[in-house]
Amino acid sequence: MDSLSSLASLTPEQFFGGVTKAGKALAAAEKKGNVPKTKNFDFSVQETCCVCQKNITPPLKVLRCSACRAPIYCGRECATKHWKYPPPQPPGSIPGPTHKELCPANKRHMERREYYDGVLQSFPWGRLESDATFSFDIARGRFGVFGGTGTGYWSHRGGPIPHSNRGVMESMLASSPYGATIMKAFAAFDHTDGADLLGTRHLTDVQGWKLEPVLIPYLNFPSADKRPALLKSTLDSWDEWYQWRKLSQESPAALLMSFPMTVYRLLVHCLEVTGPTQASANQRRALSVHLLGAEVELNYLPLFAELALLLPYLLPYHDIQLVVFGSGAETLIKAAKKKPSSLVAKSSLTTPVYE
Template sequence: MLTPEAYFGQLYKGARELKAAEKRGVVPDSIDFSVQEVCAACKNNITPPTKPKRCAACKSVLYCSLDCAKRDWATPPAAGAKPHRDLCADNKRHMQRLDDTVAIAKQFPWGRLEKDGSLNLDIARARFDVLGSDGYGFWSHRGGPVPHAQAGDLGKMFAANTPYAKAMAALIAAFDHLDGKDLLQSTHLTDAQGWKLPPTLIPYREFASPSKRPALITEFDGGVVDWDSWYRWRKLPKESPAALLMDFPMSVHEILVRCLQVTNRKAGSASKRVSLTVHYLGAEVELNFIPLFSELALLLPYHDIKLVMFGENVRKLGEEAKKKPSSLVAKSSPSTPVFTYKAPDECGSGAISVFLCTSKALWEPNMSDFPTPDALVACNAGLGSYREWIPVVQAAHRLEIPFGVTEYAEQSAEHQVANFPLMLSYGGIRPKSRDEYEIGLNPFQKPGQRAIPQYRLPNVSNGFTIVVVKRTAVAAAAPKSVDDVASRVAALDLDLD
């Protein structure tokens, strides 16, 4: 069985070979980290297509033969799914985003694209010796073939009593990792301990000298609107891989400022500070780098931000903390943050306090410990993959709580928006018009196309934003059961993540 040592070891070996070849000035064709291509129709992953073909119209779907292409054109791949002829036009439109996502990756020296157009994030991390699970500071993560701790309704396949399911269960167990494990210590990691990078590549939150400090954001010409401007504001060279982690806090900023417009960099002043409470739902890997959310305090001067994290992994971390009473998590509570940060006065003295909801995994409106927030956010949410999102979408509409998320693919974002009316109808809530659920390319997406064997559609971590709710009037009534809604939603083709 594959072990973490073997898995990460092979990736480090590949990264060393790549760096050595780059140093020589010639990278041979044999050094390539693309995924094995698979026909979208027959899905034969035993014998990959020798000369894969793409749909001539959308250029996004791979086939092993003309026969497979013809069959996929008219035949749905599964019950309830659509044949390619019903998706081709949308695929073609989505492919127009590919140049934008590729450009975001190519601006970085480490943003090497493979033959299939993807960027192998594990190889990118291995270049800097920060690839692994426990003990890698902010970079710690589960990794491996199944990187998510929670598989949602899509994970039911692993519960079956089959040889495949048993093998997958064993694989998941082998790569077990507790997100936020460093929070079970009594002190937070320093910037140097967390980033594990050369000093010139670290976006410090504590500044050794004025020359290292970013400018007051209100005085930074044009503001921070993409990775290029963020790196300039932070005085970082593009050689820094910081974007591979900072996509999470920067995506939250993008959702709050541009998508939901609940605040902006000029909203506060020295004489009138802004209080902002944000509930962050579905936290997983983010627990490994909570100090990086201090960036919000630098980006929003004269703000006092309360960020509360919810999720099964947060609850699980709370259970583990009971064994370590001196840990940061054990000492935290609904009134005591697990992390605090205040920006220097020269940067606007923005402040952030991060809290953990360890008592329950699922968010609910009007919780006694954490009252209704100013905004809800979630990164790589998978609104169509986890039935737990249904009551959240309903409550956000009913209570007019601004709610924004990121998703991997524009295609899946559109499928989810198309099914909001179904989710809401069972709560007696009138949905908004389709145009109000704005979907946009996230300029702070994690650089690099994900490797998908059958498709070439833009698919990137934190790649696209969805405005789920802005403050508008809605009609509400008592909801029906979540199970009732979930059974109907599960019958639809909601998500391609």
């Protein structure tokens, strides 16, 4: 109960402030070329069994699947169970896949890990912890953009429940005698994803990114010559994107741009649904992209406009429509009903609001 009661008294200021302080201390130590190898400078995560959710602490040892090395178990019993049965889910939710179903894809993914770790480590802020995880929270802390509502594009829920779909955690707490107290404490971390779209004007690039101007990939340009050049070929790596955007790799922009860039990659490299020659000035083509289960994405929805800079060479004469599905969008639309002058309330499929 001790850890639960300390979680229940955690305020957003303490949580966001503590992580920000740690991120800044880490960045300062790196600058001096001296990161002490102490617990204060290691942001590894507690290993948890993917079936029973138990923390794996001595005398328990981490057990991994010998084929894919991906899931982590507290012991043989959970590992055997997971091979044939999906891990327990909150009542009413769709059961997840079994390990047997996932193992081959896990294996392919884990084989590419070294490559992806290399990409991450090419950024000055892309540090791997001693357990080979990357802390998104600490990375945001370095730049002072780790926070709840009011942190521009970086706004999000935080603390012990980072998602609006609280899933397993909520159902576990519902059956705990301390559940109600803890849920009340967690409510302090609540945040409506996309809350800034309930305002009457879009955030400016500076208000949204909350970074030093040189670290920002601007989407509003004072004049046409300040716009990134029209691409003559596809962008295939972050290096290329940063170069095209004339940004230093010091910028943490990739942390949020990875979402619109995933859509770009899907359109350009994976889905062969359309192509450069499939539309013309007289015959424009509509392309509808559906984002399923969007939550945090709503906080930086304007960044998807990056696609309008990236795609004209590859998909000229295409009208791209982004359709966002999920409970996050529903919550936002309900909130907008009470705010008729908000961006969300004023926009529709035929009348987007750009102001």
